[in-house]
Every structure is written in structure tokens, then in C-alpha cells.
Amino acid sequence: MTQPNSVSQPLRPAKPVGIVGYGAYVPRYRLPASEVSRIWTEGTSALPIKEKAVPGLDEDVATMSIEAARNALARAQIDPQDIRAVWVGSESHPYAVKPTSTVVAEAIGAVPNTQAADWQFACKAGTEAMQAAMGFVGSGMAKYALSIGMDTAQGRPGDALEYTAGAGGAAYLIGPAEESLAAIEGSYSFVTDTPDFWRRQYEKYPEHGQRFTGEPAYFKHVTTAGETLMQMMGTKPGDYKYIVPHQPNVKFPQRAAKMMGFADEQVKTGLLVGVIGNTYAGAAMIGLTAVLDEAKPGDNILVVSFGSGAGSDAFHLRATDRIVGKPSLAPTTQQYIARRTQIDYATYTRYRGKLIMK
Amino acid sequence: MEISRNWRLQKQRYGLVGEVCEHCGSKIFPPRDVCPACAEEAKTLYQFSGKGEIYSYTTVYDAPDGYEEQAPYTVAIVKLEEGPLVTAQLTDVDNGKVEIGQQVEMVTRKLREDGERGVLVYGYKFRPSWSDENLRVG
Numbered sequence: 001m002t003q004p005n006s007v008s009q010p011l012r013p014a015k016p017v018g019i020v021g022y023g024a025y026v027p028r029y030r031l032p033a034s035e036v037s038r039i040w041t042e043g044t045s046a047l048p049i050k051e052k053a054v055p056g057l058d059e060d061v062a063t064m065s066i067e068a069a070r071n072a073l074a075r076a077q078i079d080p081q082d083i084r085a086v087w088v089g090s091e092s093h094p095y096a097v098k099p100t101s102t103v104v105a106e107a108i109g110a111v112p113n114t115q116a117a118d119w120q121f122a123c124k125a126g127t128e129a130m131q132a133a134m135g136f137v138g139s140g141m142a143k144y145a146l147s148i149g150m151d152t153a154q155g156r157p158g159d160a161l162e163y164t165a166g167a168g169g170a171a172y173l174i175g176p177a178e179e180s181l182a183a184i185e186g187s188y189s190f191v192t193d194t195p196d197f198w199r200r201q202y203e204k205y206p207e208h209g210q211r212f213t214g215e216p217a218y219f220k221h222v223t224t225a226g227e228t229l230m231q232m233m234g235t236k237p238g239d240y241k242y243i244v245p246h247q248p249n250v251k252f253p254q255r256a257a258k259m260m261g262f263a264d265e266q267v268k269t270g271l272l273v274g275v276i277g278n279t280y281a282g283a284a285m286i287g288l289t290a291v292l293d294e295a296k297p298g299d300n301i302l303v304v305s306f307g308s309g310a311g312s313d314a315f316h317l318r319a320t321d322r323i324v325g326k327p328s329l330a331p332t333t334q335q336y337i338a339r340r341t342q343i344d345y346a347t348y349t350r351y352r353g354k355l356i357m358k
Numbered sequence: 359m360e361i362s363r364n365w366r367l368q369k370q371r372y373g374l375v376g377e378v379c380e381h382c383g384s385k386i387f388p389p390r391d392v393c394p395a396c397a398e399e400a401k402t403l404y405q406f407s408g409k410g411e412i413y414s415y416t417t418v419y420d421a422p423d424g425y426e427e428q429a430p431y432t433v434a435i436v437k438l439e440e441g442p443l444v445t446a447q448l449t450d451v452d453n454g455k456v457e458i459g460q461q462v463e464m465v466t467r468k469l470r471e472d473g474e475r476g477v478l479v480y481g482y483k484f485r486p487s488w489s490d491e492n493l494r495v496g
Binding site for chain 1: 368428447449452466468483
């Protein structure tokens, strides 16, 4: 019987685990931040990003998760019947009551011998599903588990969040380390009760604590989680080829990485918020797919998510020899970003259901 | 309210799952348990690749009940690479930029909502193939 880890050790299951397949998804439409500024401030406000991804009329977290999951399966090349858990983390599940995960599991052919559940923790709902999958697989309960972080984020018209609230995310198939394209060598979670951002039941748009969202929320949790995991792993910033922090805008992740001792060069491959927006539960996870599309065997990667409320999940990953040739088995993250159709604010209000129809 | 009908059709609709005839090898969609080519029983499930080409199409401006909010949209008859013809909506495409013979692939999207309070119905649509240049035009 293995001893449970003490709090000075990283989260690490009895049997080593890793990512056996990954897939990104970004919808086709883009709303430039300048369009939001044009409508609400006559073009005078500073723009936190260039543009954000907007889902089409027939897209939601279920359909977007299905496509990301199919991409993950294409790279993993496993039988979907071997998946024993399908977990979708989001703050924009299509139903208040009825799981997104069952739709996804049905569509990819993983039913009926599987667990399925929806996860919620603001922007870190997807990474906590990854940690749970580590336990599910690492305990021997499951051969594979599918963890998805996906969002069609909401922003009140005219609010600061409307510039950045984007759509997209990623799916990860977690499995045995020996089959993985990236081994997850350790993880860590840091959580406190911090009311920086919330959405009450039946409310359409979230509220946020203005400047309170920065120092006590995002920066404290991201840097503590990242630094603590590095301490536990005995690593330094220089040991990593890439770092992927949660990215609500361009400045926050750059600054958080710098505070932890990372250079811009280590951040830029996984920094997508400038061209797809803040994809909430998908943000750190799709940053990681962009990195895995580029990573070489032996590269170390540090991922640190952030969810308001608040907490951060950190992961230490190492790309293995099996990553070679995997990116081309499904559309890459950059191909999704390049697939781009610009829309104006009027089209955006229609696509996002902001027009009163009755 | 057609919960039971949508539920019965969801395997074929979500993933383009049809049947293959064990007698003559024909691939069948939608599944009908009898082979339209040789009239023998055909109940073996078959996962279609989702790839095909546009056989014909039209753009709908005056949409039927339940689809008004998506109009205008283009509906196509798609010839799947395994043979069958399927009628479906196109998505991720600009109306007017569709051509007969264009390569398309299946995606699962929201087909309709049963009002504000009802169920969401998901199913197959087709979009320009990933390898097709049309996907990157915008």
C-alpha cells in the first residue's frame, strides 16, 4: 500500500499518468475589440486584446467540446469505448440542469460504460477535471479519462469583460504515462475563498470585483501555485521551455510569468488571448494545446490555471518521444486561429442572442 | 415536443452512425435495417467517416418553424464518400460561396431549440473540409 502524499509533495498518483491525446477548438468568428470600443466609448478605450472568438448560432459548449474531443481521439488513436470518464468543465453549460458531458460522451461513442459529469469552478473547471482524471487513471480505476475545458463566455454589453469574453477550449485524454505524449509528473492546487468574480443563479451576466480581480485573486493564486509546484518538483523557471498561465488578457499572464521568474520567450507560444479572447475554462488548456503542437521530446512545460472564487491548478508536464507526429493528426491550434471570419458588433449581438425577439 | 423521436435518432444524428450490409457490402444511411441495394437484412452498425462532397444545395431565406433564427442558411445534399446521399444544413460557410463538388466534412452542431424551455436538439451538419481552402477564406 503506497502512502498518501503529504502536503509538501505534489499531487502525483500511484501509477504515473500523462496526456495520450489532445484537441483544441476555436469557433470561426472574430469580434475585434475595436468594435466594442466603437459602440461603447466612441473608440477611445484602451484595447486589452486584438480580437475574440465568437461562436456561431449553432454552437455551444456541447458542440465545441465534441469537436475538441474528436481531435483528442484522433491524436490518441484509442477506442472511445475504453474511456471511463467524460468530464466537461465550463461556466457556460447549455443547460442549468442536464449534463453537457452525456451529449459529448454519446457523440464520441464513449457511452454507456463510462462516468460523465459537468464541472464548475469559473475558469479552472477544466484543469480540476484534469487533476481528477489523473486520480481516476493513476489509481487504476480507468484506463483513460477525458477532461475538457470549454466556454462561450458571457460579458455584459459595454462592460470591461465584453472586450475579452471569448469562446473556445480544449480536450485532454489522460492515460498511462507509458502511452502518453506528455507525462504529467506532478500537480498542485491552491485555493482560498476570494470573491473576485461571480454569477448568481438565473443571472445572465457575471459581476466582478473591478481591481480586486488582480492582486489578491489572479496574481496571488497563479504565482503561489506555480512557485509551490516548482519548489515541490525541485525545478527552476529555467528548467521549462514553456509556461502557460491562465490568460484573462495579455498583460496579466505576462506579468505573472515575470513575477515567477520566466522570460517572455517562455510565455509567448501558449499566449493566445490576444487573438481568441479569454476562453475562461478553456484558456490555460488551449494555451497548452498550442504548446504541445510545437513541443519537442524532453521539453518541460508548466501550466497554471486560475479560477475566480478563487484557485489555481498547476501542472508539470514533460513531452515524451511519442509527441513526434501527433500534432498533424488533427487540426492544430494555430490552424483554428487562422480560420477566421471577422464580424461587426451588430452580427455579434445576433450570434450571442443579445437581441430581444419577442 | 418530440423528445422520444429525437432520442431514438440521436446515435445516427450525433455521429453519423449508419449500417453496413453484410451481404453486399453497401453502406447505409440513414439506418433502416434492410439493405436498399440487395434487400437483405442489414443491422450491423457502421461509423461513417463524415467526409463527402456537395451534390446539390439551396439557400433557405424563408425558414420553417423552429429554424427562423438561423435563416438564411444553406441546405445541401451531400454525397458521402461511402456512397449514400444525405440532406443536411451547411455550417461555417458563407451563403453564396458554396459549389457543387465542394469537399465537406461532418460536424455535430445544434439543430434547433425547442423554445426557451424545451430541449436542445443536436445533430450532423457539414462544413467545408479542413483541407479545403474555403475554410480559411474570411
